[in-house]
Amino acid sequence: MARNGLLHRIWNNRIVYLFISPFYILFLIFGLFPILWSFYLTFHEWNGLSPMTPVGLGNYAALLRDTTFHEALANTTIYWIVDIVFTLSLALILASLLHNAWLRGGKAFKITLFLPYVTATVAVGLVFNMIFDFNSGLINSILKDLSLTPQPWLNSTGLSKIPVMVLNVWRVTPWYMLIIFSGLQAINPEFYEAATVDGANAFHKLFYITIPSLAPILFFCFLTETIDSFRIFTEPFVMTSGGPGSSSLSIVLYLYRSGFQIFKMGYASTIAYALTFILLIIAAAQIFFLRKQGSGLAEGSQ
Amino acid sequence: MTSTLAPTQERRPGPRLQPGRLLIYAVLIAWCALSIFPLLWMVGTSLKPITEPIGGLNSMIPNAPTLSNYVKVSTLLPLARNTLNSVIVATTSTLITVFLCALAGFAFAKYEFPGKTWLFFLLIGTMLIPPEAGLVPTFLIMRKLGWINTYWSLIIPRAATAIGIFYMRQYITSFPTEVMEQARLDGCGEFRIFWNLVLPVVTPALAAWATLAFIARWNDFMYPLLFMTTKTMYTLMVSISKLPVSESLSTPWPVIMAGSVIAVFPLIMIYLVLQRFQVTGLQVGAVKG
Numbered sequence: 085m086a087r088n089g090l091l092h093r094i095w096n097n098r099i100v101y102l103f104i105s106p107f108y109i110l111f112l113i114f115g116l117f118p119i120l121w122s123f124y125l126t127f128h129e130w131n132g133l134s135p136m137t138p139v140g141l142g143n144y145a146a147l148l149r150d151t152t153f154h155e156a157l158a159n160t161t162i163y164w165i166v167d168i169v170f171t172l173s174l175a176l177i178l179a180s181l182l183h184n185a186w187l188r189g190g191k192a193f194k195i196t197l198f199l200p201y202v203t204a205t206v207a208v209g210l211v212f213n214m215i216f217d218f219n220s221g222l223i224n225s226i227l228k229d230l231s232l233t234p235q236p237w238l239n240s241t242g243l244s245k246i247p248v249m250v251l252n253v254w255r256v257t258p259w260y261m262l263i264i265f266s267g268l269q270a271i272n273p274e275f276y277e278a279a280t281v282d283g284a285n286a287f288h289k290l291f292y293i294t295i296p297s298l299a300p301i302l303f304f305c306f307l308t309e310t311i312d313s314f315r316i317f318t319e320p321f322v323m324t325s326g327g328p329g330s331s332s333l334s335i336v337l338y339l340y341r342s343g344f345q346i347f348k349m350g351y352a353s354t355i356a357y358a359l360t361f362i363l364l365i366i367a368a369a370q371i372f373f374l375r376k377q378g379s380g381l382a383e384g385s386q
Numbered sequence: 387m388t389s390t391l392a393p394t395q396e397r398r399p400g401p402r403l404q405p406g407r408l409l410i411y412a413v414l415i416a417w418c419a420l421s422i423f424p425l426l427w428m429v430g431t432s433l434k435p436i437t438e439p440i441g442g443l444n445s446m447i448p449n450a451p452t453l454s455n456y457v458k459v460s461t462l463l464p465l466a467r468n469t470l471n472s473v474i475v476a477t478t479s480t481l482i483t484v485f486l487c488a489l490a491g492f493a494f495a496k497y498e499f500p501g502k503t504w505l506f507f508l509l510i511g512t513m514l515i516p517p518e519a520g521l522v523p524t525f526l527i528m529r530k531l532g533w534i535n536t537y538w539s540l541i542i543p544r545a546a547t548a549i550g551i552f553y554m555r556q557y558i559t560s561f562p563t564e565v566m567e568q569a570r571l572d573g574c575g576e577f578r579i580f581w582n583l584v585l586p587v588v589t590p591a592l593a594a595w596a597t598l599a600f601i602a603r604w605n606d607f608m609y610p611l612l613f614m615t616t617k618t619m620y621t622l623m624v625s626i627s628k629l630p631v632s633e634s635l636s637t638p639w640p641v642i643m644a645g646s647v648i649a650v651f652p653l654i655m656i657y658l659v660l661q662r663f664q665v666t667g668l669q670v671g672a673v674k675g
Contacts, residue, residue, distance in 0.1 A: 090500055097499035099576050104490040104505065107546040111512060114543040118520025118527060125522060132526075178417060181410050195661055196418040199425065202657040205605050206623045207646035210630070211428045214440065214639045222427065225441035258421070315516050318607040322627055336518050336608075344612060349522045360519040367514045 119360075125353035132349050143354040153355065155330045156338040157362075160314055163249060163334065167313040170253045172305055175260035180294075182261075183268040194265075201258040209251055209322035213238065216247040238324055241331035248319045248332055256312070260305050267301035268294070303374055310366055314359065335359050425650070432456070432643035440639050455644035459629070462637065465648060467618050468625040471537070473652070475610075475621060476603040479541045484596050486546040488588065491554025492580050496566065513548045521608075528613050539613040540606065540621070550595055557591040558584060597660045604653055622649045 094101070126143050128136040147153055178197060182190055200208075215222045216237040224234035237243050275293045284292070295302075317336040320326050326333035326341075335355065343352030431440050433451040459465060493499075494506055517524075524543070533539040561584055569579050585592070610621040617625070626645040629637050 093500050097497065100493045100497045100499050103493035103576075103580075104551075106486045107490055107509065107548065107551060108505070110543065110546055114524060114527070115512060115515075115517075115520065118523035119515065121523035121526075122520045174417075178414070181414055184407075184410065186407065187410070193414050193418060195658075197414075197421055198657075198661070199654065200421050202601060202653050203425065204623060204646075204649040204653060206607060206627045207428075207649040208424060210626065210642050210646050211424050213630075214431065214643065215424065215427065217639075220439070220441050220639065222441060222443065226443065229442070254420070254424070311514070311516065315518060318605075321607070339518060339521065340608065343522045344525070353522050356516075356519045356521055359516055363516055364514065 122353040122356055125350045126357055128350040130349045131347040136350070139350070143351050146351065147354050147358060152330050152333070153335075153338060153358075156326075156333045156335050157358075159245060159331070159333055160316065160335045162245060163252070163316050164310060164313040166249045167252055167256070168306065168309055170249075171257050171260055171309060172302070174253070174257045175264050175305070176302075178257070178261045179264035179268055182265055194262075198258045198262060200255050203255065205251075205255065205318045206322050208255065209319055212247055212251045212254075213323050239328055241329055244324050244328060244332040248316075248323055251319050251323065252313070252316065256309070260309065263305060264298065264301060267298050271297045303370070307367060307370055310370075311363055314363055314366075425654075428643050428646050428650070431640050432647045434640045436638040436640050438640075455638075455640045456648075458641050459644040459648070462641070463625050463629070463645070464618050464620075465622070465625065465645070468620050468622045469648065469652075471614075471619060472604060472622040475537055475540045475606075476600050478537070479544060479603045480596050480599045482541065482545045483547060483550055483599050484592050487550030487595065488554045488558070488585065488592060489580060490546060490551040491556075492558050492584055494551065494555040495558040496561065496563065496584075509548045509551060513552075518608075521612075525612055534613055535615055535619045540603075540609055543609075544603070547599075550599065553595060554588070554591060557588055561587060593660050597657060600656055601653060 125136075127138060127140060129139050129142070130136040181187075182193060182197075187193070214220075216224075218224060218234065218236050218239060221237070223237065227234050235243055237247050271294065275297070276289055279289050279293060315336055316334045317340065320332045320334050320337050321340075324332040326337050330338075336359065339352050339355040339359070342348045342355060427446070430446055430448055432455055433453070434440065434448040435450055435452050435454065438449060494502065528534055528539045531538075533542075565583060566579050569583055574582070605623065606621070607623050607627070610624045611627075614620050614624060620628075626642075626649050629642045629645050631637070
């Protein structure tokens with residue numbers, strides 16, 4: 085009887101299931117199916133044409149020993165940390181400044197500040213390449229004017245990550261600025277008024293009202309930026325091709341090369357699984373941390 | 387919901403120039419300058435004859451502006467065709483994704499049905515998995531489907547996105563349920579309710595989401611790089627990424643910048659047209675997020 089009731093309810097809602105079905109169908113075909121197939125490939129050696137050779141855990145063992153992968157992992161971790169620190173703090177600062185009620189021209193500021201996000205990554209990658217160019221770049225010509233030594237920004241193993249990170253921070257900051265700004269606007273102004281009555285200063289307000297109220301949004305920003313910066317591909321591809329050597333190689337760029345330039349499709353899938361594993365660990369850690377913070381954050385989410 | 391959330395601190399009548407406020411203006415103006423500067427530099431360089439120096443700040447404005455770099459870049463690459471490809475792909479996928487995300491978002495916001503919680507949980511969960519996890523097989527699937535060098539390979543996989551559905555659901559939740567019940571009494575079907583009643587009300591959210599989707603699709607790089615293998619099927623992004631070394635010669639910077647301007651310009655235009663929806667649209671999403 086209960087079961088019939090359930091089937092009945094499902095049947096009654098058939099049009100609703102139809103409404104949500106495109107996502108799930110597409111996810112099955114272009115999400116889940118490739119991910120499972122990819123898992124199967126991690127246990128094989130395959131160039132995409134000749135028959136597959138089963139290698140057991142060989143790809144995983146090779147990955148653990150692969151110094152190029154280690155370097156890509158280290159680079160990507162650096163990209164991640166620098167992106168998170170600079171992007172989110174700049175976004176928080178800019179959003180708080182824009183949130184001042186007395187500010188004139190707020191709309192013009194917002195539109196201008198958002199422009200970097202509305203650019204094509206490949207195109208601005210080329211622009212930043214020109215600006216960082218050794219011989220004719222703007223940065224080195226400024227350094228020369230200041231009687232400093234021009235630096236081979238894009239051609240030295242020590243510096244090549246910098247232009248990639250500068251581009252990324254420049255382009256992504258406005259996006260988080262906008263999200264945090266929306267969050268600031270949603271905080272009930274009465275909290276601040278009450279705090280003022282109770283004699284709180286700006287510092288108290290920041291730590292006891294603004295940051296707790298923003299916590300869910302900051303968490304969202306942290307999580308999405310983590311996923312995005314671990315997936316960094318276009319910036320190093322366009323600006324440095326991962327070089328010189330592997331000094332600016334990212335995990336996804338290495339995955340792309342392994343799979344589609346030297347056609348080691350099993351190995352490329354193993355890299356993809358390593359990336360997924362790392363991201364799931366980070367996400368789980370963040371969610372665990374959020375749970376532990378407990379109700380304090382939940383209250384902030386109004 | 388939107389209007390009540392506007393900042394309620396009243397504006398002071400006259401601008402009072404306190405040192406603290408001046409500092410805030412200075413910081414904002416400085417960051418605005420940093421935001422526009424690379425774009426101005428790009429446009430300036432693209433107008434320079436290739437003999438003019440591109441270094442120093444003093445060379446910001448070209449001495450003898452010329453459009454010859456734009457002519458040169460379009461002889462190096464089939465840019466008209468590449469632009470057309472990008473426009474077709476970005477526009478079609480934006481329209482489809484806005485429709486499908488709004489429809490699914492509407493279903494999650496306004497209906498109770500068995501499995502709703504789990505289906506929504508699954509939807510959110512997919513956001514944590516990087517799409518690269520299945521990159522190699524995705525390529526093989528496209529090859530099997532015969533979608534290599536077709537627009538389908540770029541449009542269909544992203545036709546409905548989890549984040550878009552999540553976002554539209556947040557927005558549509560505030561649509562009054564009584565209006566839907568009244569419409570049902572008047573004999574309106576569920577899709578008609580969506581199409582005739584809900585969609586017109588959520589236009590700001592649609593426009594905001596459309597802007598973001600368009601930016602994302604225009605910027606797509608890895609998929610077109612993998613799935614488009616002939617010069618005429620390249621999207622603009624793939625095409626200009628090949629500029630620095632085309633025909634195995636290194637291209638002069640002004641010519642590369644001309645290509646970059648062509649790639650950036652349409653996005654900025656779309657943004658300036660649609661930006662008025664952006665803040666109101668995103669606001670509601672963030673509030674309940």
